[in-house]
Amino acid sequence: MRPRRLLTPWLLLAPALAVALVFHIVPFFRTVQLSFTDFRLSSGGQYIGLENFGALASSEVFWLSAGNTLLYVVVVVPLLVALPLLLALLVQPKIPAMPFFRASFYTPVIASMVVVGLIWVFLLKEQGPVNWLLQTLRIVQEPLPFLTDGTLLLFSCMLVTVWKGLGFYMVIYLTALANVPGELHEAAQVDGAGSIRRFWSVTIPSVRPTMLLVGVLSAIAAMKVYAEIYVIAGPTAGPGGTVRSMVFTIREVGSGFDGQIGYAAAMSLVLFVFTIGLTVVLQKLNRENREA
């Protein structure tokens, strides 16, 4: 092979490779390196072996953050796999006015998380519309403290994540649904299957790979939750700081001139391992499902 031919693909790759190297690969390895140090911007750092990881293991705040993050994944991911599919089925028919609904459901996706968060803060206030509705319908006697009670705050944040994500995953499902051959539905209909039966036996198996994709994407997003918590629970992460996610804590300990960057890097690495682990488990589950 002539050298020119060998060089051309690399030249074409170079811009993308440079971006990946500078913005992804080098920072990743720098994070790995820093996680073994007690680095601070102000005073620098030294290698301290696995001390950061030992400190993490015995840190209540870390386990609280990890627990909340896991809870977030457990609650948010199933909702974000199921609800957008139902929504996609609803808006799939090509009838007038449907594009309007599709666009409406997609709007929260393009809105900034801060704006969405502020809107929900207004809705969820003690004297806000949601509490007014719940009281008017006599579902509750007293207004619910959505924004001041630790547990309710976490669920309020989850609600916002789900609401904002619906449109995005709906669009992914719409593409998948468009690829389901119509003949399958027709054949099932001829065999006497009703719409519910067709949903379980035709639609679900056809979009299963997409469900896995949505599951993985939403799980990764849920692992990285930050903005919802900051906007809704405030900079303290709710009363007692109990509504914190891992990213919230990473940012808190790592920011500022005195930020413990080494410790924050170690926590980032743990989050990375958790995320990869979760993705692998989801993929494995799907494979077993398919083989079964």
Next chain:
Amino acid sequence: MTFKPRKRGFLGAIALASGLTFALAGCSLEGVDTGSAASDDELAKVEGEISFATLELSSNPDLKKYIEDSIAAFEEEYPGTEVEWIDVPFAGAQEKFAADAAAGNLPDVVNMNPNFAQPLEREGVFLDLDEAAPDLADLYVPGAWDGFKVPGVEGSFGVPWYLTSEVTMYNAGLYEQSGLDPEQAPETFDELYENAATVSAAGAGAFYGLHPALENRFMTDLAKIGVPLIDEDLVWTFNTPDAVAHVEQLAQMYQSGVFPADSVTQTLNDAKEGYMAGTIAAFPSGPNFLNGIEQNSPDVFAKTKVAPQIIADGGTYNMSVMGLLIPKTSENQGTALAFAEFITNAENQLALAKIAPVLPSVTDAIDDEFFQDDSDGTELSKARKLSANQLPNAANLTPVQYDDQVKNAVLAKIQLALTGELSAQDALDQAVDAANEITGATK
């Protein structure tokens, strides 16, 4: 053409990873580049180019023009100098300056408040002005000059620039509606809280007497009632009986509905918005907030009255200080020092105070009759006079160690006391422990 699965990709990845690991192993783990202080000869040289960073001033056209004119005047007075102005948005400024400091390329003159500056001062990033310009300290309001000192570190690192000292603002309309005398401002904390309870009872959820604004006021209120916040060894000490009584009072007010239900997790902005929306009746703030009220809510502005800042007997007034600091990495420290002195001289500060509701830090300027003249009868000039008269007995009451991390750790505990999940004593004890854990690691 078909491709066989190649081992080379995998090997390449390993090669890349190990290459990077080796490269990073050589990557610096050093801290901030502090540079070195210029010699007296170098400090005497006023020439060359400097950069000047301010915090969010260019959005106001008058201020923008003021800064540009001041720079032009400086360049005219010192031929051969050139000043490049950089205006940094307040949000994220701390991170930006921290990164700049770590890289050793802070602007030659940086505008910071004492809390921003403190960790950098501690590491020796800035020029010690007590040494570089020993005569300077006498020209400035003492409480402001002391704002740029760090406990345990010799020297003073910032030239105070503009100051604000809060006054009590209240909505006389809401006071009257609640059966209170609209002309009678609260003068003590007890009066403020009693009035708040009366207003909130009359408002019945539509408006409230006060917002706790923990983010803004918790620590300074403790200082105003005489609670010692931090000792000389940088150990936090604010879990005193007085502080317990204060937190118990806040909790009682929150639980009995004197404060809005969601206020416990809200920020300073929510409190400001509440006041401007006419749903909060009293708000202690710097006179500069009056401009915001006038622009955003003329109705509330028309009903707003001002009164002196509330402090306990024998207490100290709070003031916020902005200063100009010169990093030792600057190559033109002489020019930078001359510029900091020029921008903060009496003439220039007086001119600034006439276009923005701030106070000068130079004693010569604060004595100007402009600050005593409230003959136009407006609340703005009244607020200016009140806050100017507070300055001789004012200090920056927020300890410089009270950074965002400490603040959030402390307030998270106090929030639990307000909601009743912790007793005031436990909340304060835990807050002190949490604060000491963070501050102790860096002192």
